[in-house]
Amino acid sequence: MAENMQLKFKRLDNSIECIGFDCGEEALNKFLSLRALTEMSQRLSVTTVALDQRTASIIGFYSISPTQIAKESLSKREGRGVPYDLVPxxxxxxxxxxxxxxxxxxxxxxxxxxxxxxxxxxxxxxxRVVVVDAKNEMVAAFYERYGFKSIKDDPLVFVLKVSTLVKIENKGDTI
Structure with a gap:
């Protein structure tokens, strides 16, 4: 089904109807309908929605923000060469x-x-890294399938080195 539907990715704005979105996690539903635009106006995060081009209904969303992670939480390989205690x-x-x-x-x-x-x-x-938080083991398994590795001190926080994304792109593969 995913390959047949045309998706449109768009930065969340007031023109997009978020009420009624249900992913099965109330906290995520509430974030989209009640907090996402506020967080964007406060420059805390930016939310992107995936819309069905035919119906303009929300298929899903994600938000991105800058972060730091303690170098000591990363594997030696992930932290190698970083001169700071906090890795951007x-x-x-x-x-x-x-x-x-x-x-x-x-x-x-x-x-x-x-x-x-x-x-x-x-x-x-x-x-240096992309950081994600898994809500549970099922979500953790999803991220692991895409190469994310859990950090040392929290099995539900995962990182993926940006250099891995660069290698994929340089090989001509799709991220």
Missing amino acids: GIRIGRLAISKKYQGKGFGAKLLRHALQKCLKISEEFGG
């Missing part, structure tokens, strides 16, 4: 798919779009 990164703070579209490949499409954006941000402003 980009956080995909929330990523959710509407219950109607879960299990149909849209999560992968949304994550790929978010990672492409993270790569561009890193090229422009820096950022």
Whole structure:
């Protein structure tokens, strides 16, 4: 189904109807409908929505913000060569798919779009790692399939080196 539907990725704004979005996680639903625009106006995060081009209904969303992560939380490989105690990164703070579209490949499409954006941000402003928070083991397994590794002190926080994204892009593969 994901390959048949045309998605449109758009920065969240007041013209997009968020009421009624249901991903099955009340905290994520409330974030989208009640907090996302406020956080954007406060420059805390930026939320992008994936819309069905035919109906303009929200398939899913993600938000991105700058972050730092303690170097000691990373593996030696991930922290190698970083002269700082805090490693700069980009956080995909929330990523959710509407219950109607879960299990149909849209999560992968949304994550790929978010990672492409993270790569561009890193090229422009820096950022060594992409950081994600998994709500549970099922979400953790999703991120692990895409190469994310859990940090030392929290099994539900994952990182992916931006250099990995660069290698994928340089090989001509799709992120």
